[in-house]
């Protein structure tokens with residue numbers, strides 16, 4: 001679920017402006033001590049927060065992210081705000097025009113909520129009607145607090161991710177996910193049906209904003225958290241309602257899928273290993289109690305050890321987006337992370353959450369799915385992705401999984417790009433290409449092109 005690794009070395013100390021920040025706040029030393037975070041823990045956290053402040057460096061535009069007055073009385077898919085973004089405020093490749101927008105989506109329980117996002121269009125179209133094939137882009141984790149939306153960053157949280165699509169001629173509609181940016185609700189992290197609403201209704205609203213820019217056909221591409229979202233979207237009955245256009249399928253790259261299974265595997269397999277601390281998933285445990293509580297406010301999180309809970313409190317105080325919160329498990333032993341493996345396995349809410357929100361849970365897919373997974377991914381465990389692929393095939397859905405030897409969580413996105421871009425091209429051209437049959441699986445070597 002990582003977007004950025006834990007590379008705390010080689011930091012460039014940026015000039016920090018205090019102006020209108022909504023995340024990654026400074027904390028006084030006393031608070032660290034109160035929560036059992038010693039000097040080294042504090043230092044590491046502060047270094048990591050510096051990295052976050054480089055990504056989330058721009059002033060937070062409180063006006064834009066504030067709930068639009070028109071939200072009251074609006075319906076899902078309604079456009080609430082729309083504006084072009086001054087390219088001088090962005091650090092992205094040239095030849096791309098960026099807009100940002102606010103629209104009405106739905107929370108996990110179906111209530112109407114405001115959501116924000118950006119739209120990226122290639123300046124030129126190769127089509128005679130000047131339209132662009134449309135992609136709903138589901139981003140990987142950028143944080144769980146309101147000040148952490150991709151659309152507030154000068155790079156729009158690009159890591160050769162969505163820009164690969166725009167540079168290939170696609171238009172991207174990229175929701176921030178409700179609760180990131182706007183603060184009407186807290187971001188329902190990893191509750192995938194909520195992200196699906198943001199993707200789907202984002203596509204509906206983008207068509208209102210730019211009626212002549214997109215083809216009727218659309219697909220979804222997602223990474224990590226967003227990989228789970230684009231996968232779940234493929235199994236969503238929303239498509240029957242129209243409005244978003246004709247859905248042609250999804251690509252799920254290093255997807256987060258079954259969170260309960262991942263938590264169990266982390267304890268049963270990783271905690272037995274001497275090198276457990278080299279797995280990114282260990283640090284991501286900090287997000288788990290936050291996510292679970294947001295899905296089930298009454299859920300017990302007693303399976304998270306006291307030491308780790310204290311650090312989650314620190315991250316919440318600081319509204320820390322990525323590197324900061326991910327630094328906090330450093331130095332903690334398995335017993336200081338998880339109280340007792342049995343408490344994870346028997347946590348009613350954790351299992352119920354998975355049964356409710358995970359992809360590959362038995363629903364029928366509305367289009368074909370391509371799954372990409374790096375075999376050196378330590379943030380999303382390959383075993384779980386492969387199990388989810390098996391599940392969806394067992395349920396009769398079309399899925400094509402491609403496993404990349406040696407590829408890590410973030411690298412796999414561009415390493416595998418030729419293959420998933422071909423899948424997308426085929427779908428828009430209504431051709432099967434190499435992707436025949438209901439399900440297929442193949443492993444790609446680390447370096448050789450296929």
Ligand SMILES: *[C@@H]1O[C@H](CO)[C@@H](O)[C@H](O)[C@H]1NC(C)=O
Pocket residue numbers: 094095096123124
């Ligand atoms: C768009 O087309 C114009 C005219 O053909 C060309 O000069 C320009 O470089 C193109 N821009 C991009 C981003 O491809």
Ligand SMILES: *[C@@H]1O[C@H](CO)[C@@H](O)[C@H](O)[C@H]1NC(C)=O
Pocket residue numbers: 087094095096097123
């Ligand atoms: C693309 O369009 C944007 C906005 O119209 C403009 O700022 C940018 O210079 C254009 N880029 C190219 C390469 O034409």
Ligand SMILES: *[C@@H]1O[C@H](CO)[C@@H](O)[C@H](O)[C@H]1NC(C)=O
Pocket residue numbers: 107108109110111185186
């Ligand atoms: C639905 O979820 C939202 C956001 O978490 C919450 O504010 C609202 O009270 C919930 N509504 C119901 C009926 O449970």
Ligand SMILES: *[C@@H]1O[C@H](CO)[C@@H](O)[C@H](O)[C@H]1NC(C)=O
Pocket residue numbers: 376406407446
């Ligand atoms: C992948 O992981 C294996 C085992 O941990 C390691 O030996 C190998 O160097 C890694 N490969 C790459 C390309 O990082």
